[in-house]
Amino acid sequence: MRRPTTRMLRAAAVVALAGLLGSGLLSGCGAPTPKPHHTASVAPSRRATPTPTPTPTDPIAGMTLQQKVGQLFMVGTQATAADPTTLDAVKSLHVGNVFLAGRSHGGVAATKAVVSQFTSLVGADTTAGLPLFVATDQEGGEVQVLNGPGFDDMPSGLQQGGMDPMQLKDAALGWGGELMASGVNMNLAPVVDLIPSPEDAANNPPIGGFDRQYGYDPATITTHADAFRAGMDTAGVVPVIKHFPGLGAVTENTDTDSGVTDTTTTATSPSVGVFGTEIQHGARVVMMSTAIYTQIDPGGPAVFSPAIVTGLLRQKLGFNGVIMSDDMSAAEQTSAWSPADRAVLALEAGVDIVLLSADPSLAAPVVSAVATKAQSDPAFAKVVDAAARRVVQLKRDQFG
Numbered sequence: 001m002r003r004p005t006t007r008m009l010r011a012a013a014v015v016a017l018a019g020l021l022g023s024g025l026l027s028g029c030g031a032p033t034p035k036p037h038h039t040a041s042v043a044p045s046r047r048a049t050p051t052p053t054p055t056p057t058d059p060i061a062g063m064t065l066q067q068k069v070g071q072l073f074m075v076g077t078q079a080t081a082a083d084p085t086t087l088d089a090v091k092s093l094h095v096g097n098v099f100l101a102g103r104s105h106g107g108v109a110a111t112k113a114v115v116s117q118f119t120s121l122v123g124a125d126t127t128a129g130l131p132l133f134v135a136t137d138q139e140g141g142e143v144q145v146l147n148g149p150g151f152d153d154m155p156s157g158l159q160q161g162g163m164d165p166m167q168l169k170d171a172a173l174g175w176g177g178e179l180m181a182s183g184v185n186m187n188l189a190p191v192v193d194l195i196p197s198p199e200d201a202a203n204n205p206p207i208g209g210f211d212r213q214y215g216y217d218p219a220t221i222t223t224h225a226d227a228f229r230a231g232m233d234t235a236g237v238v239p240v241i242k243h244f245p246g247l248g249a250v251t252e253n254t255d256t257d258s259g260v261t262d263t264t265t266t267a268t269s270p271s272v273g274v275f276g277t278e279i280q281h282g283a284r285v286v287m288m289s290t291a292i293y294t295q296i297d298p299g300g301p302a303v304f305s306p307a308i309v310t311g312l313l314r315q316k317l318g319f320n321g322v323i324m325s326d327d328m329s330a331a332e333q334t335s336a337w338s339p340a341d342r343a344v345l346a347l348e349a350g351v352d353i354v355l356l357s358a359d360p361s362l363a364a365p366v367v368s369a370v371a372t373k374a375q376s377d378p379a380f381a382k383v384v385d386a387a388a389r390r391v392v393q394l395k396r397d398q399f400g
Helices: 006-023 065-069 086-093 107-119 165-182 218-235 272-278 306-316 339-349 358-374 378-399
Strands: 073-078 098-100 133-135 138-139 241-244 287-288 297-301 324-329 354-357
Touching: 065 358, 065 378, 073 086, 073 165, 073 358, 086 107, 086 358, 098 107, 107 133, 165 218, 165 358, 218 272, 241 272, 287 306, 306 324, 324 378, 339 354, 339 358, 339 378, 354 358, 358 378
Parallel strands: 073 098, 073 354, 098 133, 241 287, 287 324, 324 354
Antiparallel strands: none
16 A cells, blocks of 8 residues: 655645635634635525614603693783683693783793793693793783893894894894793794885784884895794794784784784785795794685685695695694684684694683683594594694704
8 A cells, every 4th residue: 555645645634624614613713714605505694684773752652632632722821920720721631831921020030930830730640741831922022021130121023123133143042041041931933924014014003013023025024033033942942933824914903803804915925935934944833823814715714724724834835843823712803713613623724732822711611622522533633643743742852
């Protein structure tokens, strides 16, 4: 038998080593395992399982119907004292938003003492743990609810419109800081209604009669409204633009008159365009007008009109934020409808928050009527859910 040569031994060793490598017995010894050739007989490598994207939590998950309905109302109290009826609305009706009405000259500390009586009621059993939106009308000039120590005397809208926008932004930051110090986190301002000219302002009681307008052209209004909103936003206060689709062409005041009608504004009017620009620039809350607009929907007040609230504001202008009504408790313009019908019609049109600022005694029957309808009407229950979802999401965005 022939003895193996050195060449034969080396060849055998190579064959043996190849077999061990192929079997994987030499892997994990500090040297990387050779990668197999990509042939049909080699199994594909295992890919890492991707991490699933978390499903966003429904903002209203876990809330009772009563708590969801409560988020759809903002009930008024005098700014000088906590109204027992409004306190009970938060405690027993789960109302999630409060409005400071009238005029107060007590200053920041006195206002904070009033607000704290409401915020102390927030809890799992009342507002589902959600903070309250505490709002007021702090526009400036003749429309400034909160005054006294710690609050500046704010210039009117018309005077603000003459300020440099950066100066106005800085001023609004200060005014917003005063509101936050007093516990107020929402300001029903700025007014962005477009009055065509100074001459028209004299015949416009709700806006021109109080110099609430920033000016008489869209650019002046939007530039200064942007500055005012930016200051409020930076301070932590949610600004609300109003009154869609505009009160600049009416000759009566919806608070004190009925049948207030705008016969000129169309869906493409510059006054509507002002709101469109503000929406494009990040406005998060819009207040509806209660006037009738014959060129858009002559059937009734804008706040009750699906064509205006949903068709024009949401669909055409692309607004996906929170829509609130003007006062639905004591305004003469809506007095022909029962309080419950006002709330239901507004919500069905696409409104998210119904404002009952002047008469808090209406809260109990109106909130109850909305909850009862939602219990018996599945379609309306979906309306309630959609509105509550937008309100709660805004609170999440604002308060974390």
